[in-house]
Amino acid sequence: MSAMKKSVLACSRVALLVAGAMASWSAMANKANDTLVYASDSEVENISQYHNNLREGVILAHLIWDTLVYRDPKTNEYKPQLATGWKWESPTALVLDLRQGVSFQNGDKFSADDVVFTFNYVVAPDSKAVTRQNTDWINSVDKLGDYKVRINMKAPFPAALEYLAGPLPIYPGAYFKKVGLDAFAKAPVGTGPYKVTSVTPGQGVTLVKNTAYFKDSPQGQPSIGNIRFMVIPDPETRAAQLMTGAVDWIWRVPPDQADSLKGNPKLAVQSGETMRVGFVTLDATGSSSANSPFKDLRVRQAVNYAINRKGIADNLMRGGSQPVYTACFRTQFGCDTNAAIKYDHGVAKAKELLAAAGYANGFDTDIYAYREREVAEAIIGDLHKVGIRARLHYLKFAALQNEYRSGKTPMTFQAWGSFSMNDTSAFAGVFFKGSADDITKDPQLQQLVQAGDTSTDPAVRKSSYSKALELISRQAYMAPLFSYSTYYAFNAQLKFQGYPDELPRFYEASWK
Template sequence: MRMQNKLGAAILAMALLGAAAAPATAQKSADTLRIVMRDALPNIDPYYNNLRTGVVMHHQGWDALVYRNPDTFKLEPLLATEWKQPDPTTIEFTLRPGVKFHDGSPFTADDVVYTINLIADPASRLSTPANYNWLDKAEKTGDLSVRVTLKRPTPAALEYFALVIPIYPKAYREKVGAEGYAKAPVGAGPYKMTKVEPGVSIDFERFEDYWAGSPKGKPAIKKLSVRFVPDATTEMTELLAGRADWIWNMNPDQLDPVNKMPHLQAVRKESMRVGYLSLDAAGRTGADNPLTKQKVRQAIWHAIDRKAIADKLVTGGSRVPSAPCFPSQFGCDAEVAVPYDYDPAKAKQLLTEAGYPDGFEVELASYVLPQWGSAVQNYLLAVGIRAKLNQLQTAALIQRAKAGELRMYLGSWGSFSINDVSAFLPNFFDGGADDYARDPDVQKGLVQGGSTINPEVRKEAYSAVIKKITEQAYWAPMHTYVTTYGYAKQLDFTPYPDELPRFYLARWK
């Protein structure tokens, strides 16, 4: 922890030097909230990125049929005024009249049918197909009514509709095409996008014709200016220098120094995000891969003191999940998960039994905070695994991961804030691009768990999957995330446990 204390002191010293120059009123006078983030968006289209940054942006600029109340998690009407399920694979939506898209065109059933049929088509090649592969088709039953047919019963369907199914404007997107839409997107949300520079910046402006009575409300702040920077240090520098009003995912040790600044504040909130270590058990990176051996993977789990990382690096009440999912999610059965306590002696023994008494060399790719990656690297080195830490931008790592190029990598998954394991496990184990286990039993169990509305059958299927994943040590949940936010004291902002900053609810004090 000595390194963290030194870093915190250095940041505080820098902050105090620049405090006099920092604007006391942030950008309240310009009515522009300046947001700085890492994880640059190469494509703002909600269906063609799987970054948390993209989810945050789409909830500002787009509306969905359903809204999930951030305080209660209760589902409420949004673009749909009501819905009913006459059978387990049919949902009938009644749509809201009088809604406009940002280009002034009216919202109708045609837009919903177009959106759902596009994302239900595998040829659309969406970034996160597991979020949509349960959709079959949509058909118009009236100017403001739609029937959606599901491929299978999907208990969490309405949560998906609330969190990851924003509605496209059919006529506009067909006119400009997918590429044109990504450059100049149009939605029906509380903010309209006025300028998009992929990977660089996004400008939003309050949509004055946003429909009255929305649970999102009409934004109090007129403009949002989102800029992307390469790393956490630059992000913090922008906040301290008064060039940013809001950042998140700060290094936890910077909480106290930021709170000592007269014009800034920092707060913490546990989220549904789980940090993980992915291992190439299937040998996608080559047959010479030591990670294809179960004992090697088990050694890695025993080698890392995950609790120490959660307690001393992540801090703020971070937990180590027993199962490969977020603890509150339906089906996340911790009781059947095989435990792996921190035991470096056991790790060395397992490596010897696997044929690697002297360890081996491996690339450890990561987009999490460098201190966390370094901690994992040091734990592995202590048992003989010489991991070369390769710190990458999030989008670059995801691209390599999906291509099957990474033997070992550190990442995080927020389940798009859906409180069901169907939003977690399939992303890593359904045979898709992110699956480094390729286990047919696990894939079969996920289909069983996701194909019925019977809760007991679902629980049984998911429990069997979790038992197999942990027995085989395919994938290691490292810790839950406790998000650290830093922002101007002039800003009234509320963080929520679903890790969705709602800038449309923020206001200046």
Template sequence: MTISRRLLGQGFAAGTAALAAPLVLVRPAEAQRAANTLRIAFRDAVPNVDPYFNSQRTGLIIGHQAFDGLVHRDPETFRIVPALATEWRWADSKTLDFTLRQGVKFHDGSPFGPDDVVFTINTIADPNTRTSTPSNYAWIQGAEKTGENTIRLHMKRPTPAALEYAALVMPIWPKAYRERVGPEGFSRAPIGTGPYRFTRVDVASGVEFERFDDYYQGGPKGRPAIQKLVARYIGDAATELTELLGQRVDWIWNMNPDQIANVNRMPYLQATRQESMRVGFLNLDAAGRSGAGNPMTNLKVRQAVWHAIDRKTIAERLIGGGSRVPDTPCFPSQFGCNAAAAVRYDYDPNKARALLAEAGFANGFDIELTSYVQPRQWSEAVQNYLRAVGIRANLNLMQVAAQIQRSQRGELAMQMGSWGSYSINDVSAIMPNYFGGGGDDYARDAEVTRLIEEGGSTADEAARKAAYDRAIRLTTERAYWLPLHTYVSTFGFRRELEFPTFPDELPRFYLARWK
């Protein structure tokens, strides 16, 4: 066994044992299908289900069931199709005109109209609103009502991906209701125009939905077949799998891949896989936000980290299912994500040790490694690779929301996480978040920030590519943000459930049905 596989296995074996729940055959429960209810498990709790105030994938998924935007992206073709707007046209490179759909109702029965759209867009465009991912909306100047059924969206700069953002991260609020209850009230009892409406929101335990029978005719998501959704927050992969095996939940995802065969042996369960746009990463505190003595401020230390981890083996043996190792701080299919522009780092533990010695750390050092990544053996594998070259990474496994809060405060010297770009197929959905000067930017590199802003400020594809190429070159040359692997979503669910999967990492429960 090579050193790489031995180090990987130290975490792998332990995690496998932890997840090896008793695979006993039990009689399938039919109650939930008879009640037309789907029981869902999510691993991380969502403190705020308003899509503008969380950056968690679980929050995006929850919001996608209950909210609609002006347009919708077809999950099979990635084509932009009508939603709350029936038509749109570019008036110029910084202006979009929308014609709104008539007869749409919010979940409280109130009518949807242009005032709701203008209110939503102008609120999120205001920096004082403090959305969770400001880079998603930094391009918006504002909106105005141009007629009884039309609005105009103004942009600060040409934004070629504007319709992608409108489709995936710009749900429309009901103006009157949100003004009446305020942001806090809205987070506890949110209202949208989507195919499901919230019936219960508990930040600690989960959310519940009921089919919205007044969902508008021609809506891109259609009328759901399943009447109710009950989503529980379950904190770890082992418990989640146990709940699925015990038929206390009907659907889980991102379970440990080594359990796929076991799940598929159960006559009442099935497991499937689908690569997603999510990228796992290590974010290194090159800027010294977590403290001036942080070793990550040293370029040679960061380069040592990049050489220390056998990312290919992690992708192939732990993640599996076709997981890849990106050379770039973005997903390969995204516009502007040019692998040829990146500096590549091979797995070379000897070189890592030499770089550490050159940096003055011949005896290594201790450092906190925070991670919310599950299964935990993925984090443990990274920890083992780092320890093998002398970086004594003390692993601190956290809940997603807690780590995001610490990251935003600039407290983390080395953090492991993942980013799904809100499923937007453009580097403007990932690179500005980590290099644009915001809370998750631990590089604070003015040159990189300028290049990213340049790439996002023109509709000229050649100019965009040139700016992003240079930014990718610098971020990899200076070893700021280490892309570990792409994610492959693993779904486990009841065989009686028809559940289509798509590559954009957005489970669509409104398309599911009981057989």
């Protein structure tokens, strides 16, 4: 069955569900018991922010824990959170004064010991942290007093505040050392606006409002009393649960399904472009096969020309999605969108390049994906039109990542949301600076990205990133494709606002 037919059938089924739900809808029980139930498709294997790569983990982390710095999503201004102030002691040392009078949810008092423990722990080789790209700039942290610390960096890192305001929550040192990582993942403790009451594998997480949340938090006080995260892998089941009132909030709603849900007066639907970028990686080094066609620049360029970015953005993603040509999102510091070649969709151009590379009759290959099967199939369709006969391997993220990092994937379709950080280091720095996710291993490119990451001169940072992005594009190491749009559908009695950084802030939500 074609993707188009599947989409039509799915839309029809949802329309029938809408009609049935409207007929049987009763009073919204979740508002009555002050419980916001939200559902997503992926389960966080380890709830610790430093031990999972999933967006669901980022969402939960911002409910459970606080960071040292807060970035206002409306103004992008950095504000004090667990730190009350900061000062650069040198290009590689940042001194922070910490907030007094804050308690963790188990009653432990927050102090410098917790900051020192958290960061020194996560950068240690035996921490099992999987998000080292977010902390590999930290060398160590020193305690300067009960409420003062110094972060020592491996090299100058001007984006430090952006990272401290993002995926770097502070853990309770004494409690973590007492229970260990496994027990902490089952019963996490933070200083955040919500505290966890249960973590149930395969089902979800329940949280209750932290009534002792510190009053001076820049993100304000939580309103809704209880939050429950449910794992519902199937999108139609999520929509059905929303329409019956069993769930209050879902996201990543397919556009056709969103159109159907708009017809229900009990629901609200929002959409908008996000920082997340979809892209295809290409095995330029030939690690997947000694005879890999992707070792030839012309083949990699042909892939870039073959894929119809605008068609995917307009027809599949919709909701504000735009074509992307750079290895970053345009709002990120240093993202020079003029540095990249604009590979406009061109079947003839792609075939010409393949013929010049010795593949006039095309070739067979494999492509790996873990999300948006319909997008992966659209990419495969575009590749087939120029003679690249790609076979889809659809895996779970962890399995794909293992194959990718092992150098076994000729092509992968992936997505990256930069952990919601508005800096090019959070994209190009992850995939082109020598980490496990850098399959290109280009020394010149690594040097340029490193210069962008570490220079204290903003002009030098911009220039270095621009040269790096131009090199990535010229060598066609990656095929950036489109920005994601996200459709949110939720109980109309819920006051909710989405943001481009793809971080639902449920602590801001309230009932109407």
